Amino acid sequence: MAGVLDSVNQRTQLVGENRLELLLFRLRGRQIYGINVFKVKEVLQCPRLSSLPNSRPMVRGVAHIRGETIPIIDLGLAIRMSSIPPEEVATSFVIITEYNRKTQGFLVSSVDRIVNMNWADILPPPKGAGQEIYLTAVTKLEDKLVEIIDVEKILSEVSPLGDDVTEKTLTRTAERDRGVSLPVLVVDDSSVARRQIERCLTAIGLRxxxxxxxxxxxxxxxxxxxxxxxxxxxxxxxxxxxxMPEMDGYTLVTRCKSEPLISGLYVMLHTSLSGVFNKAMVQKVGADDFMAKFSPDELAERVMDILDEG
Known part of the structure; x- marks a missing residue:
């Protein structure tokens, strides 16, 4: 266990080509879950929690960690599974993550290990599983099913992001004489993220x-x-x-830039990997731009600037 905890910070600096490293953990049962190590800042035994009045039930409290006050979310409760009983909290673990420019901790029963995998082995959730499941992908490891949590969906319910473009930005974009633009191709494995981006771009008149x-x-x-x-x-x-399962964004860009008929398409990587994002990798694969998720005004402005320049 100490090896897992000690190596997380080093491993978050790694970026592979169509590879990822999963931190495996459990939630009061045998089922194994996974989260991309690249989003993990730290793993530690659950510190003392202070209550947070008027918070949602899955927020077990806040912890003061390295000079920062961080909300601690009971991950089992957040995905409609069983919560960790009060008497087990002190012996549980917290996975500190950074998503969409915010830091939060996820309370889990136990942390297992880190495994290195190929995105081609990460598959979308089974068809027919429904829209309300809290998974972005599944994979098999040693004949056991590993479920990869849709953290963005959880956070959209715990602490919803404003996904509406402000009137100020709408006014500015409306003043631009851009004519009729071709559609924007949006690629994201999270249904929440796709919906947020689509809502943002539709608001400024884009298909x-x-x-x-x-x-x-x-x-x-x-x-x-x-x-x-x-x-x-x-x-x-x-x-x-x-x-993304099957093919990540880095590989997608590399493949697109190698295809003569596709290479001219402007590609922006838009990711929640804000804190430890490797910009050198963006340049290596040939992406044209990068933006951290998710600010509707910033995204709307940046897209309009790109289209105006094009």
Whole structure:
């Protein structure tokens, strides 16, 4: 266990090509869950918690860690499973993460180990599982199913982000004479993130086509260009997440830039990996831009600037 805890900070600096490292943990049962180590800042035994009045039931309290006050979310309760009993909290663990420019801790029963995997082995949740499940992906490890938590969905319920573009930004974008733009291709495995981005872009008058992962996006781009046309004849730009099952955003960009008919498409990587994001990797794969999730005004302004320049 000490090896897992000691190595997290080092491992968060690693970025592979279509690879990820999963931190495995459990929630009061045999089921194994996973979270991308790249989003993990620290793992520690649960510190003393202070109550937070009027908070949602899954927020067990706040902890003061390294000079920062961090909300601690009972992950089992957040995904509609059983919560950790009060008498077990002190012996449980907290996974400190950074998502969408915010830091929070997830209370879990136990932390297992870190495994290195290929995104091609990470699959979307089974079809028919429903829209309300708290998973972005599943994988198999030693014949055991590992469920990868949709943290963005949880956080959207615990602490909803404002996903509406402000009137000030709408007024500025409305004043721009841009004519009719081609659709924007949005690629993200989180249904919450896709909905947020689509709502933002639709508000400023743009059409949106969404895909759930990098493989879907690449297949679609190849399909629309099989007649010899270019991707830029069909889309004004592509906004892609980095972490996605089957094919991650880095690999998607690399593959797109290697295809003559697709290479000219402007690609922005839009990811919740804000705190430890490796900008050198963005340049290496040839992405045109990067933005940390999620500010609707910033995204709207940046997209309009890109379209104006194009």
């Amino acid at each position: 949106v086509v969404t895909k759930n992962d990098g493989q879907q996006a690449l297949d679609h781009l190849k399909q629309v260009t099989e007649d010899g046309s270019k991707a830029t004849d069909h889309f004004s730009m592509m906004i892609s997440d980095v972490e």
